[in-house]
Amino acid sequence: MIRLALFGAGRIGQVHAFNAAAQQGVCLKYLVDPVTSTARQQLAERTGARIVEAETVFSDPSVDGVIIASSTDTHADLLLRAADAGKAVFCEKPVALDFAYVTDIVRKVEASGIACMLGFQRRYDPDFRHVRERIAQGLAGTLEHIIMTTRDPAPPPIDYVQRSGGLFLDQAIHDFDMARYLLGEEISRVYAVGGCLIDPAIGAAGDIDTAMITLTSRSGRFVQMNNCRRAAFGYDQRLEAVCSKEVLSLGNSLQNNLTIGDARGFTRSPPQNYFIERFAMAYRLEMAAFVARLRNGETPLAGIRDGLEAQRLAEAARESHRTGLPVDIAPH
Amino acid sequence: MIRLALFGAGRIGQVHAFNAAAQQGVCLKYLVDPVTSTARQQLAERTGARIVEAETVFSDPSVDGVIIASSTDTHADLLLRAADAGKAVFCEKPVALDFAYVTDIVRKVEASGIACMLGFQRRYDPDFRHVRERIAQGLAGTLEHIIMTTRDPAPPPIDYVQRSGGLFLDQAIHDFDMARYLLGEEISRVYAVGGCLIDPAIGAAGDIDTAMITLTSRSGRFVQMNNCRRAAFGYDQRLEAVCSKEVLSLGNSLQNNLTIGDARGFTRSPPQNYFIERFAMAYRLEMAAFVARLRNGETPLAGIRDGLEAQRLAEAARESHRTGLPVDIAPH
Amino acid sequence: MIRLALFGAGRIGQVHAFNAAAQQGVCLKYLVDPVTSTARQQLAERTGARIVEAETVFSDPSVDGVIIASSTDTHADLLLRAADAGKAVFCEKPVALDFAYVTDIVRKVEASGIACMLGFQRRYDPDFRHVRERIAQGLAGTLEHIIMTTRDPAPPPIDYVQRSGGLFLDQAIHDFDMARYLLGEEISRVYAVGGCLIDPAIGAAGDIDTAMITLTSRSGRFVQMNNCRRAAFGYDQRLEAVCSKEVLSLGNSLQNNLTIGDARGFTRSPPQNYFIERFAMAYRLEMAAFVARLRNGETPLAGIRDGLEAQRLAEAARESHRTGLPVDIAPH
Amino acid sequence: MIRLALFGAGRIGQVHAFNAAAQQGVCLKYLVDPVTSTARQQLAERTGARIVEAETVFSDPSVDGVIIASSTDTHADLLLRAADAGKAVFCEKPVALDFAYVTDIVRKVEASGIACMLGFQRRYDPDFRHVRERIAQGLAGTLEHIIMTTRDPAPPPIDYVQRSGGLFLDQAIHDFDMARYLLGEEISRVYAVGGCLIDPAIGAAGDIDTAMITLTSRSGRFVQMNNCRRAAFGYDQRLEAVCSKEVLSLGNSLQNNLTIGDARGFTRSPPQNYFIERFAMAYRLEMAAFVARLRNGETPLAGIRDGLEAQRLAEAARESHRTGLPVDIAPH
Structure with a gap:
């Protein structure tokens, strides 16, 4: 037990x-x-x-x-x-x-x-795992660049914004982690722009609600991330891994399988709302991984060091946004 | 010239x-x-x-x-x-x-x-050709059954209904022809039900606006057709050819490539409206085929005999609908 | 407790x-x-x-x-x-x-x-519930006809076929039930054709592997069912409810949200395989409904009488297939 | 005449x-x-x-x-x-x-x-027009950021690369133009990274095959462009305009409406290949616009000044890629 x-x-x-x-x-x-x-x-x-x-x-x-x-x-x-x-x-x-x-x-x-496992549940999501494994198995060819989209359904309350650490650390950190995870190498340069396009109150709280981030990896591959506090249709969580033999596109997980046809055309439901629902299986699998670590020493997919490295990228993005310049990350 | x-x-x-x-x-x-x-x-x-x-x-x-x-x-x-x-x-x-x-x-x-070519333009539509060729080339395996859907955007004017020959002859005839064309053999039994579910005026004019038809081919394969004078979203023209190795599904041809995401979810445009637009390329290709017939004797995909046979099925469907019983079609 | x-x-x-x-x-x-x-x-x-x-x-x-x-x-x-x-x-x-x-x-x-509840779990599936509720709430307008598709991933073992009661009773019964459930009225006429197109061993066992069924309801609405023991891509479970204001199309529930783009085009995963997986949530909800029945008397969505009525339709389909004629179902 | x-x-x-x-x-x-x-x-x-x-x-x-x-x-x-x-x-x-x-x-x-009209045919493409008009009419709310993807089916011959002016000027110029067109304002800052990930011969010819570009507009809105000389599935031409009330996603225009279902899942065809085919209608409409300019003085959607401004952005991207720094574009 x-x-x-x-x-x-x-x-x-x-x-x-x-x-x-x-x-x-x-x-x-x-x-x-x-x-x-x-x-x-x-x-x-x-x-x-x-x-x-x-x-x-x-x-x-x-x-x-x-x-x-x-x-x-x-x-x-x-x-x-x-x-x-x-x-x-x-x-x-x-x-x-x-x-x-x-x-x-x-x-x-x-x-x-x-043993210290970190809650990057997205690494356990079956969809993201599928992308990772297809690349790891060589089916997709060489991974060349990645486009990632994370948009919340709506901005969080201002008091949450104030203690969240900001968009880069609070929301984009999962994307920074996924970039490292899929590339299998570290990032050497970060460029980020961002602003308050949705709600000036977020700006007044010292944060931004929209960011576009470009990562360059040590070996010279690229990642584009767009992060936003709102998508009109709900939670937007997508990824495109462009490989030499396949383009792997992860779409949103919709609420149901119904298409409604009427005079406007064909309507599918909004995506699952929100991360608790979208990543329900990922949370289950990461907790199982923690138990497997305790039971038989299996290494989990994300350790505390991964938390440090993702946060380093968030820091760099914040710095880049502040200075308007790309930030280099020295090997460490 | x-x-x-x-x-x-x-x-x-x-x-x-x-x-x-x-x-x-x-x-x-x-x-x-x-x-x-x-x-x-x-x-x-x-x-x-x-x-x-x-x-x-x-x-x-x-x-x-x-x-x-x-x-x-x-x-x-x-x-x-x-x-x-x-x-x-x-x-x-x-x-x-x-x-x-x-x-x-x-x-x-x-x-x-x-030379007498009949205007079954659907045989020339690149999508339907694609289905036919995939089967003919053996890629899809053996064709086992077909589901066909034809629904108009809206019922025609009553005066058109009156001189149209009725739903079976006016609208479903293209589906009867496609059934014969894809199966590559004749139909031996027809069962049709139908009624006036959309507009009683159509019934008053002696016609129906909805029909469900079942065809059995000589060799014992099956076709289901559903024909209707209205689809809420516009012109509905689809086909599913169930083969042993592949299921070939022909979807509607939409008006554009835009997806609108909003609080309702994700909306694609209605289909092209109506057959003149949907089959624009098919009409071009069938006229080119007529010219090719004149120029170098190439046999077109549909001759006057095909018109006769499709109409025979429409007659059988009408009879079945009238009597409530399946109608056998003797070899002729 | x-x-x-x-x-x-x-x-x-x-x-x-x-x-x-x-x-x-x-x-x-x-x-x-x-x-x-x-x-x-x-x-x-x-x-x-x-x-x-x-x-x-x-x-x-x-x-x-x-x-x-x-x-x-x-x-x-x-x-x-x-x-x-x-x-x-x-x-x-x-x-x-x-x-x-x-x-x-x-x-x-x-x-x-x-209290006697019957295991028609599909009535509890959120997707099918969604269709039912959209109609019940009047959002979709009047339900006019239904097209239903049920195809197994592959034929069952022959010894299962032998004691299954046959395709109509074993597989199509869920569709018969759904037809009654969505229409909200009884069926008055059944026409069924069928045959052995996939595996002659099924025929040798006295069963069929493919059936096309037409139902006419008391009030004159129509249902087309196509039932098959195989779809090349796996479990095929779809429904289209054609209503006056909306066409409600229930697609298959796919295994993941990944699209693989390569020289062949864009490939989505096969559907969830098989009913245990596809209807996992439905099984959970129907058991919750049984407990709710025990706890506070809430009427479940399907009682033993529904089992009888669905089976009556399966019997009629078998009779129609045997005789080649439509079978009338008298009010009872 | x-x-x-x-x-x-x-x-x-x-x-x-x-x-x-x-x-x-x-x-x-x-x-x-x-x-x-x-x-x-x-x-x-x-x-x-x-x-x-x-x-x-x-x-x-x-x-x-x-x-x-x-x-x-x-x-x-x-x-x-x-x-x-x-x-x-x-x-x-x-x-x-x-x-x-x-x-x-x-x-x-x-x-x-x-009168001098420039061949930015994409402005005339019905899909892109649709996006523009939905924004112009206020249906989509405020445009906040744009994600653009342009990937060729395969790298061009090296002798074409050599006289093309490079990826930014040859390929990305249409995206620069579209960014200005949709935003309705000028760009103030450009950041570009890029490299040779597909074919070293392109690098040897002094060009790159992959680029990620970030634009900041005068009023502080953002555009992310990813440009590449290859997509495994063919010509990749997409756009996402994120607005306050709608997210407008323009997908690829596929070759046909067929879905092939087999053991791999569901496969749709590759996109139209290549720009001549994809933008056939756009080319028709821009020539009609030129004639309309001659006939009755109607202002076309793109003039020679637009060519200059798009090229200015390509120049800035090249400079950014060379220096590793963002490039500011002063009002002019």
């Missing part, structure tokens, strides 16, 4: 809790969340977890792993405590908003030797 | 006139239409044709072929006169509304030895 | 078992299956059910409902025993292969007053 | 010749091409044009307009001669490869007061 503890009873915490609890031979033993809420109570009841303080988790030798899905400002401290206690960790991204601090934390976590 | 004469300056006559005149080494010498109209006048001017009486056409030895695109009730007489005059004919379907009469005309035309 | 017992540890039994056990406040107490197998053992372990004899189930007053997913020849007896014991039943279709016998069983079950 | 003269009997010259000659009241009087070839001879015969020297064209007062479709290095001289002779011009892009020279020529042509 694998025993897990969860930090954070919010939306993504609930997803992880149910996915963990649904696995054979896995028990969600503890739930830690400082806020007394109905959600916390119900989550504990439905998963059989006990609501405790963090201390209980880290001092219980029967706990095999912890899932960190609490607010971003608590991630670093929990990672360090898990490292001290020798607990394997599944941590939601980002480790922290401040990059220098993240660098420091990652060094300490790595030094501790604990 | 190939010299042609056209009977009928209406909509389909104009299509044939321009397609004939646009061909290298082809001259549309005469235009015959009893009604003095601006359309007739303009058509003559734009194609360089002279407006004459039928007699002039049939007595001019320089005329190589005649295009019969006048009203249905004139087809038979013009066919007989062309047969007498030894002129090759391109004739719009049907030969006549009365089947016994058609049988008689076809016998006489065939006896005359003139 | 709702306590359930399951008969049958086969493929569909497992689906129901997990779906039942995954529900809050539901306990799968018993599992009955005469065959000692690893599958039975594992299913019991994973759902916490006890393996018992049928007698235990029917004599335990704490059992609220039974799920009959055992082989078809046991359905009728279990239904009668459940009726005697006053247990609510969820029963897989068909009740039995012999129609007269089914009529008798249904009468007895209905007389007993027990 | 409008009398035209054509310079250049090559592929695009032939397209213009037939489109010009097919118009009512238009006569292609002269054809000028220094190379004696079968193509030149046939074109003259089929359009009725006389093969003459340039002098004849410019000294014939009956010539209303000239079509310049000869090799790029002759464009400037012919433009100046047409300006001197007061002939209206339809000129293929680019005016010349050297930007400073182009600036000079444009100034002189504009000073002459002749």
